[in-house]
Amino acid sequence: xxxxxxxxxxxxxxxxxxxxxxxxxxxxxxxxxxxxxxxxxxxxxxxxxxxxxxxxxxxxxxxxxxxxxxxxxxxxxxxxxxxxxxxxxxxxxxxxxxxxxxxxxxxxxxxxxxxxxxxxxxxxxxxxxxxxxxxxxxxxxxxxxxxxxxxxxxxxxxxxxxxxxxxxxxxxxxxxxxxxxxxxxxxxxxxxxxxxxxxxxxxxxxxxxxxxxxxxxxxxxxxxxxxxxxxxxxxxxxxxxxxxxxxxxxxxxxxxxxxxxxxxxxxxxxxxxxxxxxxxxxxxxxxxxxxxxxxxxxxxxxxxxxxxxxxxxxxxxxxxxxxxxxxxxxxxxx
Amino acid sequence: xxxxxxxxxxxxxxxxxxxxxxxxxxxxxxxxxxxxxxxxxxxxxxxxxxxxxxxxxxxxxxxxxxxxxxxxxxxxxxxxxxxxxxxxxxxxxxxxxxxxxxxxxxxxxxxxxxxxxxxxxxxxxxxxxxxxxxxxxxxxxxxxxxxxxxxxxxxxxxxxxxxxxxxxxxxxxxxxxxxxxxxxxxxxxxxxxxxxxxxxxxxxxxxxxxxxxxxxxxxxxxxxxxxxxxxxxxxxxxxxxxxxxxxxxxxxxxxxxxxxxxxxxxxxxxxxxxxxxxxxxxxxxxxxxxxxxxxxxxxxxxxxxxxxxxxxxxxxxxxxxxxxxxxxxxxxxxxxxxxxxxxxxxxxxxxxxxxxxxxxxxxxxxxxxxxxxxxxxxxxxxxxxxxxxxxxxxxxxxxxxxxxxxxxxxxxxxxxxxxxxxxxxxxxxxxxxxxxxxxxxxxxxxxxxxxxxxxxxxxxxxxxxxxxxxxxxxxxxxxxxxxxxxxxxxxxxxxxxxxxxxxxxxxxxxxxxxxxxxxxxxxxxxxxxxxxxxxx
Numbered sequence: 001x002x003x004x005x006x007x008x009x010x011x012x013x014x015x016x017x018x019x020x021x022x023x024x025x026x027x028x029x030x031x032x033x034x035x036x037x038x039x040x041x042x043x044x045x046x047x048x049x050x051x052x053x054x055x056x057x058x059x060x061x062x063x064x065x066x067x068x069x070x071x072x073x074x075x076x077x078x079x080x081x082x083x084x085x086x087x088x089x090x091x092x093x094x095x096x097x098x099x100x101x102x103x104x105x106x107x108x109x110x111x112x113x114x115x116x117x118x119x120x121x122x123x124x125x126x127x128x129x130x131x132x133x134x135x136x137x138x139x140x141x142x143x144x145x146x147x148x149x150x151x152x153x154x155x156x157x158x159x160x161x162x163x164x165x166x167x168x169x170x171x172x173x174x175x176x177x178x179x180x181x182x183x184x185x186x187x188x189x190x191x192x193x194x195x196x197x198x199x200x201x202x203x204x205x206x207x208x209x210x211x212x213x214x215x216x217x218x219x220x221x222x223x224x225x226x227x228x229x230x231x232x233x234x235x236x237x238x239x240x241x242x243x244x245x246x247x248x249x250x251x252x253x254x255x256x257x258x259x260x261x262x263x264x265x266x267x268x269x270x271x272x273x274x275x276x277x278x279x280x281x282x283x284x285x286x287x288x289x290x291x292x293x294x295x296x297x298x299x300x301x302x303x304x305x306x307x308x309x310x311x312x313x314x315x316x317x318x319x320x321x322x323x324x325x326x327x328x329x330x331x332x333x334x
Numbered sequence: 335x336x337x338x339x340x341x342x343x344x345x346x347x348x349x350x351x352x353x354x355x356x357x358x359x360x361x362x363x364x365x366x367x368x369x370x371x372x373x374x375x376x377x378x379x380x381x382x383x384x385x386x387x388x389x390x391x392x393x394x395x396x397x398x399x400x401x402x403x404x405x406x407x408x409x410x411x412x413x414x415x416x417x418x419x420x421x422x423x424x425x426x427x428x429x430x431x432x433x434x435x436x437x438x439x440x441x442x443x444x445x446x447x448x449x450x451x452x453x454x455x456x457x458x459x460x461x462x463x464x465x466x467x468x469x470x471x472x473x474x475x476x477x478x479x480x481x482x483x484x485x486x487x488x489x490x491x492x493x494x495x496x497x498x499x500x501x502x503x504x505x506x507x508x509x510x511x512x513x514x515x516x517x518x519x520x521x522x523x524x525x526x527x528x529x530x531x532x533x534x535x536x537x538x539x540x541x542x543x544x545x546x547x548x549x550x551x552x553x554x555x556x557x558x559x560x561x562x563x564x565x566x567x568x569x570x571x572x573x574x575x576x577x578x579x580x581x582x583x584x585x586x587x588x589x590x591x592x593x594x595x596x597x598x599x600x601x602x603x604x605x606x607x608x609x610x611x612x613x614x615x616x617x618x619x620x621x622x623x624x625x626x627x628x629x630x631x632x633x634x635x636x637x638x639x640x641x642x643x644x645x646x647x648x649x650x651x652x653x654x655x656x657x658x659x660x661x662x663x664x665x666x667x668x669x670x671x672x673x674x675x676x677x678x679x680x681x682x683x684x685x686x687x688x689x690x691x692x693x694x695x696x697x698x699x700x701x702x703x704x705x706x707x708x709x710x711x712x713x714x715x716x717x718x719x720x721x722x723x724x725x726x727x728x729x730x731x732x733x734x735x736x737x738x739x740x741x742x743x744x745x746x747x748x749x750x751x752x753x754x755x756x757x758x759x760x761x762x763x764x765x766x767x768x769x770x771x772x773x774x775x776x777x778x779x780x781x782x783x784x785x786x787x788x789x790x791x792x793x794x795x796x797x798x799x800x801x802x803x804x805x806x807x808x809x810x811x812x813x814x815x816x817x818x819x820x821x822x823x824x825x826x827x828x829x830x831x832x833x834x835x836x837x838x839x840x841x842x843x844x845x846x847x848x849x850x851x852x853x854x855x856x857x858x859x860x861x862x863x864x865x866x867x868x869x870x
Contacts, residue, residue, distance in 0.1 A: 031752035039484055044791045045758065047484060054478035082388045083557055084480035084541045090557065149588065157592045164593050167559055170380050170580045176556075282584045284559045292385065292558065297751060 001325075005318065012314045019310040020072065020303075024065055027299045033057075037297035038081055055081070072307070082298040090289065090301070091308055096179035097167060098285035101277070102270040104205035106263070109212035114259070117220025121228060122247065132217055139214030144273055148207040148280035155203060162203050165282035169196050181284075204281045208273050212266045219262045224255040257327055264320030268313040375565040377869035378578040379851065382590045382599040386558045386583045391541035392526040393466040393483035398720075398770075398860055401523040403581050406563045406864050407449075408526035408546030411440050411459070412517055413863070416855045419627070419680050419774020421517050425454060425527055425547065431813060435512040442503040446570045448529035449551040456499030458530040463490070463497035463507075465533060466524070476538050489519035489773065512811040514818065515775040522772050523861060549574035549865045558583060575853070575868035594619055594846045600869065601854065602846040604720070607667030613846045625669045625677045626843040627858040628721040628770040629779065632712070632732065632836040633795035637760045640710070647833040649699035650764075651689035653739045654732060658691075660839050663724055663731055669840045673830045674779050676840040678858040680815075681776030681822040688830060688837055696739045710736070710743045711763040715753045721768035721841050729766060732836070757794045764836070765794065774859060776822040781806055784829050797834040 027034075035052040036043075043051070052058045056067070071078060077087035113136075120132040156164045167181055168174060172193060174184045182201070185194035227233065228251055236246045275287035282288075286305060293301035325331045387400035392408055395401070411426040426440035446454035465473040466486045477483060483491075493513040500506045509516070519525065532545035544552045549571070550563035561581040565574055582599070584590045591609045593599040597618070614621040634641035641647065660668030672688030675681050714729035722728055729745045736743045743764075748756065757765050769792075771778045782788055785806050786798025802825050809821035830837065843856055853866040 031749055033751060033755055036755050037751040038481055043484060044488065044788075047487065051482065051484070054482055079480045081481045084389050084391065084394060084538060085557070093557070149586070152586075152589055152592065157596060160596070164596065164598055165584050165586070165589050166582065170560055170582050170598075171378055171562075171578070173554065173562075279585045280589070282582075282586065282589065284556070288558060288585070296388065 005322070008318045008321070012311070012318075015314060016307065016310060020069065020307055021065075023303050023306045024068055027302060028061065028064075034081075034297045034299050068303070077304040078300040080293070080298055080301045082293060082296040082301065087301055087304045091286070091304060093176070093179050094284060094286040094289040095308070097181055097283065098271065098274045098278070098287060100180045100182060101201065101204055101208060101274060101283065101285060102267065104201055105208035105270055105273075106212065106267065108205055108209040109216055109266075110263070112209075113213040113216030114220050117217035118224050118247075118252065118255075120217070120221045121224035124225075129221075132221070136214035136217045139210040142210065144207060144210070144276045145280050147210055148204070148277060151203045151207060152280070163200050167197070167200055167284045168193075169200075172196055200283075204277050204283055207280070208270060208277045211273065212263075212270060215262055215266065216259060219259050220255065223258045224251065227251045227255045253327060257324060260320060260323050260327065264316055264323075267316050271309060271312070374573050375575055375577045377576055378580060379576050379601070379864070379867060379869055380599045381579060381581045382584045382593060382602040383581065384583060384585055384587065384590070384604065387561070387581075389481075389541050390544045390552075390555060390561070391477075391538070392528065393486045393524045394477060394481060394541060395523070396481075396484055399581070399583075401861055403561050403563075404523045404526060404544065404546070405548070405861050406550040406579055407544050407548045407552055408523070408528065409548050410521050410523075410525050410527060411442075412521045414521050414774060414857060414859060414861065416863070417624075417857060419518070419678070419858050421521055421774075424521075425459070429517075435514070435811065435813065436509045438507040438509070438516065439500065440505050440507070442505065443570060444503055446547050447568050448532070448545055448547050449566055449568075450529050450532055450545045451568075452529050452531040454503075454527070454547055455530075456501055456503055456505040459505040459527050460497045460499045461530040461533065462528045463494070463525075465528075467491035467494060467497070473533065473537060480538065483524070485522075485772065486524045489522060490516070490525060514810055514813045515773065515777045515781075518773045518775040521774075521861075522859070550576075550579060553578075571865065574865050576864065579864060591846060594848060597848065600848045600851050603844070605844065605846055607665040607723070607842075607844060610665075610667070610844065610846075618850075619846065619848050621844055621846055622854070622856050623667075623842045623844045624856055624858075626721075626770070626841050627676055627678050627774070627860075628768060628840055629671065629674055629676060630668075630721040630728075630768045630838045630841060631671070631674070632764050632766045632838065634764055634834055634836075635760060635762055635794070636796045636834060638763060640708075641763070643703050644833065645699050645703035646705060648689065649696045649703055649705070649739070650736065650741065651833050651836055652692045652696035652699065653741070654689075654735045654836060654838065655691040656837070656839055659728075659731060663727065664839070664841065667723075667842045667844060669842060671837040671839045673826050673837055674783065674835070675776055675822075675826060679771075679776055679779065680774065681780075681819055681826075683823040683826060686823075686827065686830060689833075693739050700739065700741065705741065707740075707742060710741060712743050712745045713753070713757075713762040713765040714745055714747045715750045715766060716747050717750050719768055720770050722766070723841065728838070758790055760790065760794070760796060762794075767794070771859070776819075776826075777806070777810060780822060780825055780829070781810065784825070784834070795834040797829070797832070799828070799832070802828050 035048050035057055039048045039051045056064060080087050080090060116132045120129040123129055152164055156162045174188060174193060177184050177187055181197045185197040233246060233251060236250050274285055275291050278285040278288040279291060290302060290305040383399050387395060387397050387403055389395040389400055390404060392404050409424050411424060412421045413424040415422050425442055425446060427443045429438055429440045431438055442454055442456060465471050466483050467490060468474055493509050493511060495508045495510050497505060497507050526546060528540060529545035533540055536543045549566055549569045551566040553562040553564045555561045563579050565577050567573060584593060587606045590602040590605055591613060594602045594613055610621050613619040634647050636642060656670035660670050672686045712729045712733060714726045716726050718725040726747050733743050733745055756762060782792040784797050784802055786803050789796045789798060805821050805825035809818050812818045847854060850870045852868050852870060
């Protein structure tokens with residue numbers, strides 16, 4: 001088992017090297033010179049040249065590449081051109097709120113999607129199944145930004161149940177300790193501050209959860225249906241187990257395996273969904289951070305973010321594989 | 335199974351707690367943490383904009399948001415008068431210009447303190463400018479890896495050889511050549527004066543720790559979330575009325591307007607002009623607007639033989655219905671152009687007629703020009719710009735106007751950064767573009783676009799005539815404002831007649847505001863002063 005994990009982690013290295021190289025080249029080869037972008041619309045030719053020199057963009061590509069990888073290995077991600085800040089620090093500040101939002105979205109997606117899917121499988125051709133399946137179709141087809149805007153309009157502006165945008169109310173100061181707003185809110189010891197953070201989290205989390213929720217419910221339903229038809233369940237019923245024990249004790253655990261795969265993949269998707277959700281709701285997070293960086297051609301930030309996200313996704317896929325082994329005793333890693 | 339019951343009960347308990355928490359959440363509203371220290375200053379103003387500023391270091395920032403936020407924190411030697419591009423004293427009480435026009439000596443106000451308690455001196459002013467324009471300065475070098483100081487050279491660095499203290503409260507700018515726009519240029523945010531002590535202490539990190547002399551002092555900047563500034567009791571010019579200002583990015587334009595309607599924000603800028611009716615003239619909200627200090631145009635690439643035909647250029651100018659564009663394409667947020675200068679510039683010539691919409695005249699001129707039906711290429715960028723929020727849709731509209739007078743055209747769009755690059759190389763044809771002025775000086779429109787030495791820089795129509803060059807040079811050397819205006823008017827009249835551009839329009843500056851805000855005045859430069867703003 002340990003050997004397997006170490007091997008899996010070792011495989012991440014060539015993947016990362018590939019990601020690093022592709023990101024490096026892509027940012028330099030796509031049309032649109034960063035120096036022109038950064039110097040602004042009003043810059044003179046001399047200023048653009050000066051900018052190119054200051055950023056080291058006038059050096060040959062291989063030299064830039066070696067320099068870039070050397071800094072990366074030392075954990076030096078450089079400075080953001082847009083904000084002038086230390087990228088490592090800015091990534092920490094922006095990653096935490098996105099992870100927080102993704103977890104909240106995942107919790108909502110599982111809490112609603114899983115029972116809905118299982119129920120739909122158990123109550124075939126009833127209203128429950130139709131509602132679940134139509135609901136999941138809607139959830140998967142609606143653009144995230146549209147759902148976000150509708151929630152803002154109806155539950156925020158019209159009903160006034162939720163704030164319209166932001167991570168916390170303007171004027172509330174939360175000392176940044178962990179950069180997870182809910183945790184930092186709790187650490188203030190002030191219930192109202194924590195509530196304010198949660199209050200701001202609800203609509204974005206629902207928005208971000210919709211696609212995952214739809215996929216989870218469909219997946220849970222189909223894999224549950226498959227398991228319900230299998231012979232060992234007939235055996236379980238035949239030996240007189242109650243329905244509840246058959247479903248929860250025997251069927252559900254096996255039905256969950258494909259769902260775990262989907263959830264693992266969805267964690268990566270949630271990070272990309274965060275770009276739109278964070279922008280619509282004006283939340284702090286890595287999605288909006290990288291979007292701003294792309295718009296400003298802040299290539300050091302784009303590079304660093306893509307690499308960190310790649311590491312993150314690679315780690316998730318390892319964890320997903322390990323969870324398989326926990327759920328299914330037939331799976332053994334050597 | 336027992337444990338699962340427990341869990342459910344716990345869940346219910348937690349849900350109950352959540353309801354209670356949600357119920358008290360609305361209590362956590364803006365201003366909840368106001369310290370209320372200064373008795374005279376009250377209330378919090380929330381200013382909403384689309385994106386956060388890139389930086390808060392005056393010479394390093396490149397966004398309008400930064401220009402606005404730093405204006406609460408910092409001041410320059412001079413500033414603009416309310417809703418005007420005229421100059422008035424700020425940190426400098428008065429100034430002398432040497433008879434050869436090459437030395438400007440500023441006499442500073444005494445008793446001015448920075449937020450860190452240090453005093454404003456001639457030395458401190460010289461220190462700020464040496465950092466931003468002297469390429470051998472260690473602090474200048476330090477700033478380069480994060481983008482450097484992109485604007486200051488255009489406005490100050492290229493003409494000012496050195497800045498030195500010549501007395502405890504006196505500072506002298508020595509110029510390389512006569513340059514009368516200097517005074518106006520010193521009012522823009524990149525020329526704000528920074529505390530010398532703070533610069534020595536923080537270096538480039540002054541970006542995250544701004545220390546100026548402005549009416550508000552810095553509290554915190556949570557990037558992409560908010561900037562908070564607080565009343566500075568030691569302000570020399572009479573304490574500001576607000577206790578706090580919070581600048582908050584709200585990326586969705588429609589959400590910004592919803593927030594204004596609901597009272598989650600006091601001022602929103604910018605916003606979609608289509609949303610204006612939902613806040614304009616309402617019980618609680620309103621819209622402030624005026625022509626902006628910008629221009630929206632398309633330029634003829636005069637390097638190409640096809641466009642070296644003046645009658646053709648004039649014909650195409652007559653073919654466009656500028657008023658219709660302002661009303662329809664820009665939903666009433668546009669103003670038709672007669673030339674390059676907007677009506678809010680002090681150099682605007684109200685006698686200038688420009689090219690009123692006249693398709694018949696256009697057709698006649700096309701005949702004179704010998705237009706034979708060849709296809710003209712319209713080069714357009716894709717993204718919305720401040721002076722053209724409709725992006726490439728403008729090109730489609732122009733194409734239709736051309737078609738109506740029998741001119742065939744084809745639209746070619748290019749990604750923005752690449753577009754600017756090839757445009758400067760002279761590869762485009764009729765190329766859309768525009769300008770948002772940084773200073774109130776007409777030089778900031780006419781000089782940058784039509785002075786022959788700026789060809790390939792901002793002058794990408796590659797226009798240049800000895801006559802206009804001479805007028806612009808004279809206008810830059812003359813210090814008398816009335817004489818300068820006359821010189822600019824003569825230059826613009828000649829430029830408009832030569833028609834190197836399709837003169838299209840100017841976008842209005844629009845701000846959505848809650849009526850509880852008093853004393854907020856629009857500025858042509860978008861550099862808003864918060865000194866006398868209050869909330870009721």
